[in-house]
Amino acid sequence: MTANLIDGKEIAKTTRSRIKEDVEQLIEQGTIPSLTVILIGDDPASHSYVKGKERACEQAGITSVVKRHPESFTEAELVEEIRTLNEDSSVHGILVQLPLPKHIDETVVLDEISPHKDVDGFHPENVGQLLSGGEGFVPCTPLGIIEMLKLTGIEIEGKHAVIVGRSNLVGKPVGQLLLNENATVTYCHSKTKDLYKHTLDADILIAAVGRPQMIGVEGIKPGACVIDVGVNRVDGKLIGDVQFDETKEIAGWITPVPGGVGPMTITMLLHNTVLAAKRLGRCNDRS
Numbered sequence: 001m002t003a004n005l006i007d008g009k010e011i012a013k014t015t016r017s018r019i020k021e022d023v024e025q026l027i028e029q030g031t032i033p034s035l036t037v038i039l040i041g042d043d044p045a046s047h048s049y050v051k052g053k054e055r056a057c058e059q060a061g062i063t064s065v066v067k068r069h070p071e072s073f074t075e076a077e078l079v080e081e082i083r084t085l086n087e088d089s090s091v092h093g094i095l096v097q098l099p100l101p102k103h104i105d106e107t108v109v110l111d112e113i114s115p116h117k118d119v120d121g122f123h124p125e126n127v128g129q130l131l132s133g134g135e136g137f138v139p140c141t142p143l144g145i146i147e148m149l150k151l152t153g154i155e156i157e158g159k160h161a162v163i164v165g166r167s168n169l170v171g172k173p174v175g176q177l178l179l180n181e182n183a184t185v186t187y188c189h190s191k192t193k194d195l196y197k198h199t200l201d202a203d204i205l206i207a208a209v210g211r212p213q214m215i216g217v218e219g220i221k222p223g224a225c226v227i228d229v230g231v232n233r234v235d236g237k238l239i240g241d242v243q244f245d246e247t248k249e250i251a252g253w254i255t256p257v258p259g260g261v262g263p264m265t266i267t268m269l270l271h272n273t274v275l276a277a278k279r280l281g282r283c284n285d286r287s
């Protein structure tokens with residue numbers, strides 16, 4: 001058996017054209033969806049991610065503003081800027097690019113973003129909404145994974161989903177989303193004993209660790225759907241957390257790295273920005 005490839009690039013392309021239509025409709029109604037990204041310091045990877053976000057916004061017709069600041073920008077200045085953006089009705093989404101310089105407390109900063117403009121879904125109120133199944137914002141990578149599963153037609157209800165990794169960014173929220181979709185969920189992490197005992201029982205396996213090819217084919221249940229979130233740079237090449245070549249021979253479905261989960265992450269940022277514009281528009285209509 002050879003696995004079906006889940007083509008994240010293609011799914012992202014289709015989803016982005018749907019988002020673009022939504023944007024056009026909003027613009028006709030007088031709202032231009034707008035995202036403000038705050039970028040501090042000179043980290044080349046962060047600059048490159050932000051460029052990608054700007055480009056994607058532009059292609060979708062979303063206004064994007066990037067506020068670039070030197071490494072010396074203080075926590076107080078950042079908090080002040082976020083408060084101003086929270087009050088600005090022309091701004092629908094606010095994103096602070098992580099990681100922040102060491103002198104700035106990430107928790108303090110993320111808590112300042114209005115939950116209604118928190119398109120990264122990191123504010124505690126949105127984390128709570130995700131747990132309770134309420135209407136909040138969901139972090140982009142986990143949301144992209146669920147979209148990808150649904151658009152590929154992979155059944156989630158009743159399936160055993162095993163998540164390797166329990167970060168606030170990927171592992172925990174993706175597990176919660178799968179639970180909300182009625183999967184039975186197991187979380188594994190660095191202290192898990194006998195990892196393969198768990199992964200071998202996974203109908204849906206999500207690998208979100210950040211260790212190149214750490215999950216071998218001997219840890220995969222034949223026919224499973226394997227979602228590889230890992231992005232590891234080895235000898236200038238990007239590779240995932242799963243041994244792709246061997247696993248694709250026995251899995252039912254598999255995402256490649258690159259070209260799997262990655263393209264869906266920015267797509268979901270566009271989705272969340274449009275959602276914020278729609279919701280804030282509804283609030284303004286009521287006031």
Ligand code: NDP
Nearest residue numbers: 141165166167170189190208209210229230231261262265
């Ligand atoms: P973190 O480093 O925050 O979390 C890694 C997780 O893996 C932790 O929960 C850790 O466990 C667990 N872990 C570490 N070693 C082992 C092990 N030997 N066995 C089992 N679990 C282990 O990473 P992120 O969640 O932020 O990211 C994970 C990967 O996904 C990275 O490669 C990152 O680059 C990629 N990524 C890709 C995105 C995309 O758009 N494609 C977006 C975001 C991330 P513990 O909690 O016990 O320490």
